[in-house]
Amino acid sequence: MPEVSSAQKKYLLRHKHEKQFVALMRLLLFAVFLLLWEISARMGWIDSFIFSSPCQIYETFITMCMDQSLFTHIGITLKETLLSFVFVVLLGIGTAVLLWTFPKLSAILEPYLVILNSLPKSALAPLLIVWLGANQRTIVVAGMSVAIFGSIISLHTGFQEVDPEKGKLIATLGGTKKDELLKIVLPSSVPLILSVMKVNIGLCLVGVIIGEFIGAKSGLGYLIIYGSQTFKLTWVLMSIVILCFIAMGLYGILGIIEKKYLRRM
Amino acid sequence: MKPLLEVRDVSLSYHTLQGETTALSHISFTLMPGEFIAIVGPSGCGKSTLLNAICGLLEIEHGSILMNQNPIGIQSRSSRIGYMLQKDHLLEWRSIYKNVLLGLEIRREVTPEKKALVDEMLSTYGLDKFKNARPSQLSGGMRQRAALIRTLALKPDLLLLDEPFSALDYQTRLNVSDDIGKILKKEHKPAILVTHDISEAISMADKVIILSKRPATLLRIVTIDLGMEERTPLASRNAPEFKSYFNLIWKELNQNA
Numbered sequence: 001m002p003e004v005s006s007a008q009k010k011y012l013l014r015h016k017h018e019k020q021f022v023a024l025m026r027l028l029l030f031a032v033f034l035l036l037w038e039i040s041a042r043m044g045w046i047d048s049f050i051f052s053s054p055c056q057i058y059e060t061f062i063t064m065c066m067d068q069s070l071f072t073h074i075g076i077t078l079k080e081t082l083l084s085f086v087f088v089v090l091l092g093i094g095t096a097v098l099l100w101t102f103p104k105l106s107a108i109l110e111p112y113l114v115i116l117n118s119l120p121k122s123a124l125a126p127l128l129i130v131w132l133g134a135n136q137r138t139i140v141v142a143g144m145s146v147a148i149f150g151s152i153i154s155l156h157t158g159f160q161e162v163d164p165e166k167g168k169l170i171a172t173l174g175g176t177k178k179d180e181l182l183k184i185v186l187p188s189s190v191p192l193i194l195s196v197m198k199v200n201i202g203l204c205l206v207g208v209i210i211g212e213f214i215g216a217k218s219g220l221g222y223l224i225i226y227g228s229q230t231f232k233l234t235w236v237l238m239s240i241v242i243l244c245f246i247a248m249g250l251y252g253i254l255g256i257i258e259k260k261y262l263r264r265m
Numbered sequence: 266m267k268p269l270l271e272v273r274d275v276s277l278s279y280h281t282l283q284g285e286t287t288a289l290s291h292i293s294f295t296l297m298p299g300e301f302i303a304i305v306g307p308s309g310c311g312k313s314t315l316l317n318a319i320c321g322l323l324e325i326e327h328g329s330i331l332m333n334q335n336p337i338g339i340q341s342r343s344s345r346i347g348y349m350l351q352k353d354h355l356l357e358w359r360s361i362y363k364n365v366l367l368g369l370e371i372r373r374e375v376t377p378e379k380k381a382l383v384d385e386m387l388s389t390y391g392l393d394k395f396k397n398a399r400p401s402q403l404s405g406g407m408r409q410r411a412a413l414i415r416t417l418a419l420k421p422d423l424l425l426l427d428e429p430f431s432a433l434d435y436q437t438r439l440n441v442s443d444d445i446g447k448i449l450k451k452e453h454k455p456a457i458l459v460t461h462d463i464s465e466a467i468s469m470a471d472k473v474i475i476l477s478k479r480p481a482t483l484l485r486i487v488t489i490d491l492g493m494e495e496r497t498p499l500a501s502r503n504a505p506e507f508k509s510y511f512n513l514i515w516k517e518l519n520q521n522a
Contacts, residue, residue: 165354171322172348173368173419183367187358 052234057241060234074242076219077208080136081250084143085204089197091144092151099152100159100185101177117149122210134215142211147203151196158192159185194258201250209243220246267334268295269455270319270423275328277311277318287480288314291328294474294486296423296455303458303466305514306476307521312459315481316425319457320348332423347421349429353412355400361411362387362396368419379418386414390448405433406441413445417452424449424456430465439499442469446498463518467510468498475514477521485517 004012034054040046041053048056064070099106125142132138162185170180212221220239227235277289288311296302304312317323319330321337330337332345355364365383369375387393390410400408409429416424429445430438446469449456460466466473467489475484491504501507 163354165350165352166356168322169350169354170371172320172350173371173415175371179371183371184356187356190358 057238080208084140088147096155099156121146129215139211143204143207146207147200198254269298270296271331290480303470304474307478311481345422347416348425353408365415426458443499468501
């Protein structure tokens with residue numbers, strides 16, 4: 001270990017303090033927000049029937065945890081999200097590989113993919129319910145519909161951007177297009193695939209919630225719609241908070257996988 | 266002795282929506298077994314195109330290319346021709362060892378004998394300690410040597426070198442070209458080197474082929490005889506005849522420019 005100069009130590013310390021300050025401020029901001037919300041509700045500055053309050057949300061959370069109904073809802077939403085995510089990843093990579101292998105096919109399909117991608121997918125949900133029925137399968141499809149087209153487009157674009165000289169290398173070594181795919185395109189696209197996945201897990205959650213709004217009897221999306229229709233706004237707000245945590249958690253897990261992979265490189 | 270490679274009256278054009286560009290026009294030359302040929306010419310004249318055609322990556326429109334008396338077709342991407350590109354293109358997600366085995370892997374020829382050959386070359390050329398290293402941990406010269414071993418592992422009968430030193434700084438470049446020249450001599454590999462560096466061409470080659478600007482036609486073939494028994498690229502640069510060859514080729518290129 002080389003001796004660290006005092007100026008370097010000072011710099012490191014200042015850096016650490018800055019980071020601590022930012023973390024502290026973040027927490028403080030959240031705490032102040034909760035406190036203001038609670039006080040406003042108790043003092044009657046806002047209508048707690050509509051806006052609920054942190055304490056009410058907490059109580060509802062505990063009650064629903066006690067009777068275990070909350071876990072069912074969370075479990076179903078999570079399951080649907082993960083299922084649609086897995087399908088998006090498999091179908092997305094598969095289709096992108098197909099388009100990369102057959103450039104003519106991609107030229108033909110390109111405008112359709114762009115249109116489907118820019119379409120607001122929530123517009124499809126009512127159709128899906130009618131076509132596929134009000135069941136979990138529909139909700140998984142709704143989740144997929146939000147993420148799939150964008151994934152295909154970004155993955156395919158990424159595959160095409162792989163250095164053509166590397167493809168030439170494979171050809172000079174006597175390889176085929178399949179070798180180029182397996183030895184060059186896919187391995188060099190792992191960081192891209194991971195970052196596309198990170199974006200898509202959130203999109204799948206969005207799609208699943210849209211699906212649950214319309215055609216579910218359980219899940220957090222259902223809880224939100226049911227709560228709003230029966231004016232149990234505490235339920236709605238609690239579900240939203242839980243969704244925040246789920247989204248953060250899923251994104252975080254993929255972030256960790258990505259970091260691990262990049263460090264291994 | 267029969268020639269290893271015969272290029273006979275080869276012409277080739279590129280086709281784009283903007284029109285047709287003739288890259289090569291009626292090029293002919295032969296390469297004997299064990300011979301080292303350098304091709305020089307202005308940049309963009311079609312030197313790389315010629316290598317691509319010899320390798321079978323591009324289809325020629327006119328003429329023929331024969332290797333051991335057999336035509337080279339686009340389908341034959343033949344195992345007998347090794348190709349070293351301008352950049353080493355070592356794959357960052359593979360270790361040096363895995364990179365060097367890439368060609369054998371593609372041809373499904375990763376046998377114990379071939380692995381032993383690769384191990385031997387790695388240690389001969391000073392890379393055995395870096396077998397498990399990532400390409401980014403190697404210097405430019407070491408990377409270029411690894412790329413050469415990757416090509417030689419396939420035991421090519423002929424080696425094509427497309428400005429393989431151009432990405433290196435001057436000093437590394439001299440050392441690496443010396444290294445690679447010695448390696449090729451040791452392995453008795455005939456080779457065709459494309460370069461825009463006249464000194465490099467004279468220092469390494471037995472014959473220098475001078476191409477004109479686009480569309481490339483053959484201006485002249487200069488046979489290099491430096492009167493040395495043990496020729497290495499670095500030693501060649503000190504030969505008394507070096508300068509006159511340089512001037513000869515320089516003049517030929519300039520007249521055409």
